[in-house]
Amino acid sequence: MKLKISRREFMKISGAAAAGLMLSNIADTNNNHTPVAHAKGAVNYAGRQIPLLYEADICVVGGGPAGVAAAYTAGKKGASAVIIEKGITLGGLQTMGNVIPCMTTWAPDSDTDYVREVKKRLGQYGIAYDDHNEKSEVGIWTNPEVMSLIYDELCQEAKVEILYNTTLVDTIMKDDSISVCIVQTIAGLMAVKAKTFIDCSGDAILARSAKIPCECGFEKTGKNQPMSFRFEMGGIDIDRVYQYVTLELGDDFCPTKPPHYEFAEARHRTKQYILEQFMVDGIKSGELTEADAEYMQAFTIVGKPGHVSMNCPELPLEFSASDPLTYSRGVRAGRQMIHRLSQYFIKHMPGFENAYLAKEASMLGARESWRIKGKFYMTEDDYHNQSRFPDAVARTAWFIDAHGEKVSEKLPKGAYYEIPYRALITNEVPNLIVAGRCISASFILQASMRIQLTCMSIGEAAGIAAAWGIKNRIPANSIRWEEIPENLRSYVSR
Numbered sequence: 230m231k232l233k234i235s236r237r238e239f240m241k242i243s244g245a246a247a248a249g250l251m252l253s254n255i256a257d258t259n260n261n262h263t264p265v266a267h268a269k270g271a272v273n274y275a276g277r278q279i280p281l282l283y284e285a286d287i288c289v290v291g292g293g294p295a296g297v298a299a300a301y302t303a304g305k306k307g308a309s310a311v312i313i314e315k316g317i318t319l320g321g322l323q324t325m326g327n328v329i330p331c332m333t334t335w336a337p338d339s340d341t342d343y344v345r346e347v348k349k350r351l352g353q354y355g356i357a358y359d360d361h362n363e364k365s366e367v368g369i370w371t372n373p374e375v376m377s378l379i380y381d382e383l384c385q386e387a388k389v390e391i392l393y394n395t396t397l398v399d400t401i402m403k404d405d406s407i408s409v410c411i412v413q414t415i416a417g418l419m420a421v422k423a424k425t426f427i428d429c430s431g432d433a434i435l436a437r438s439a440k441i442p443c444e445c446g447f448e449k450t451g452k453n454q455p456m457s458f459r460f461e462m463g464g465i466d467i468d469r470v471y472q473y474v475t476l477e478l479g480d481d482f483c484p485t486k487p488p489h490y491e492f493a494e495a496r497h498r499t500k501q502y503i504l505e506q507f508m509v510d511g512i513k514s515g516e517l518t519e520a521d522a523e524y525m526q527a528f529t530i531v532g533k534p535g536h537v538s539m540n541c542p543e544l545p546l547e548f549s550a551s552d553p554l555t556y557s558r559g560v561r562a563g564r565q566m567i568h569r570l571s572q573y574f575i576k577h578m579p580g581f582e583n584a585y586l587a588k589e590a591s592m593l594g595a596r597e598s599w600r601i602k603g604k605f606y607m608t609e610d611d612y613h614n615q616s617r618f619p620d621a622v623a624r625t626a627w628f629i630d631a632h633g634e635k636v637s638e639k640l641p642k643g644a645y646y647e648i649p650y651r652a653l654i655t656n657e658v659p660n661l662i663v664a665g666r667c668i669s670a671s672f673i674l675q676a677s678m679r680i681q682l683t684c685m686s687i688g689e690a691a692g693i694a695a696a697w698g699i700k701n702r703i704p705a706n707s708i709r710w711e712e713i714p715e716n717l718r719s720y721v722s723r
């Protein structure tokens with residue numbers, strides 16, 4: 230394997246880092262100018278002295294399903310870890326984006342230790358996590374407030390420091406490696422230093438700031454997957470909805486019964502949904518637009534009787550997950566769509582007579598934006614060929630669900646493909662690992678691997694590899710996952 234940095238060099242660097250010398254531009258540790266009591270010195274950034282807020286073995290950017298898994302696992306393996314999170318809750322799209330259902334991977338025995346731990350904790354909070362219905366596409370029915378609490382608890386137990394309301398804005402490189410993250414905090418710009426960095430931002434923001442080559446959108450159209458602005462409604466008589474949709478209309482879309490219940494409609498799919506007519510009636514009456522009716526899906530929220538999480542509206546493609554201007558305009562347009570949709574349901578859907586708009590997501594639902602081009606690039610062929618890898622970190626079989634572009638057939642029962650560690654690392658930066666929905670994969674393959682349980686397992690593996698690499702003084706992008714002792718790995722390819 231061709232290394233850009235030798236092991237000896239890495240040992241020298243990490244040894245120096247331990248001695249506090251990794252950054253030649255870290256100033257006097259008794260800097261009196263910092264307003265933050267626990268700041269540990271300063272870093273020279275763009276001609277300014279920026280207070281050094283935190284130092285850890287591992288810095289995880291983004292506290293979504295992948296990021297929490299990475300930091301928690303690294304912490305449990307004995308490394309010190311810090312999460313940089315721009316929101317004030319962990320969970321990313323799962324909590325802030327209201328993506329409450331974790332879809333099943335469809336792959337047999339895909340649960341890794343971390344996934345089992347999350348499921349166990351949900352059970353302890355009374356959130357039934359598995360209804361054992363083989364036909365159900367939902368693996369775990371979650372609840373955003375409970376998930377946030379569980380993630381805080383997990384981090385506390387693994388001694389992971391969480392920096393909330395803290396946004397990565399830039400990195401300082403030392404040779405080829407990342408040495409410092411520059412972050413916007415409540416106290417202004419500050420620095421976070423680590424030996425290994427894990428990008429779990431979903432948007433590969435850390436990788437991009439370290440100049441890693443990335444792809445964005447579908448290679449054929451240049452467009453990202455459509456975003457959705459999810460919202461929650463309360464005050465619903467769920468049993469009455471079930472009675473109307475499933476029993477009276479005869480919609481067999483949802484194989485389970487309340488409290489685990491969903492209903493849906495998607496006009497761009499070949500499948501004709503029973504509820505399509507309900508939505509089309511709204512277009513005809515002028516209460517809904519074509520875009521409002523394009524895609525509609527609702528999931529009950531366990532632990533919140535009378536509430537559903539709406540996986541809609543789906544924003545038209547003119548609003549892009551990778552363009553700051555149209556992204557922002559999409560928020561405004563989406564909010565208007567939410568109000569039209571909620572009013573329409575209250576007026577016309579049996580069971581919604583006393584319903585109300587309970588909350589809108591605090592994070593726009595970007596399914597796909599930037600993806601790194603790493604040492605291994607996964608493609609659609611890996612899905613269809615059910616690829617196996619010696620350095621596999623997870624297995625999944627969720628179908629390709631690229632809204633508006635491609636929806637694949639499911640793989641046969643029991644079939645799956647694997648995700649190699651090499652899709653998490655780059656040729657360019659030795660101390661960077663990428664986990665979650667922005668790993669090295671084509672637009673179409675990403676539309677399968679992006680589900681939350683798979684992102685968690687990938688994050689878990691990133692945490693194991695990062696801690697292992699630091700302990701054994703191996704740069705993250707030189708680690709051979711298959712050489713980590715089996716009992717320390719979260720997943721072993723068989």
Ligand SMILES: Cc1cc2nc3c(=O)[nH]c(=O)nc-3n(C[C@H](O)[C@H](O)[C@H](O)COP(=O)(O)OP(=O)(O)OC[C@H]3O[C@@H](n4cnc5c(N)ncnc54)[C@H](O)[C@@H]3O)c2cc1C
Pocket residue numbers: 290291292293294295296313314315316319320321322323326328330331332395396397398429430431432434456457458459540593594595596664665666667679680681682684
């Ligand atoms: C509308 C929609 C519906 C979906 N439905 C399902 C579903 O039903 N089931 C399922 O399993 N999956 C579903 N998914 C997919 C799944 O939610 C995501 O792919 C998954 O959450 C990705 O996890 P992640 O940790 O990689 O990233 P994310 O969940 O996107 O988390 C990234 C985190 O990084 C933080 N961050 C980003 N930039 C910065 C920065 N500069 N500084 C600090 N922090 C930063 C964010 O705040 C966030 O917390 C859906 C996705 C969308 C958008």
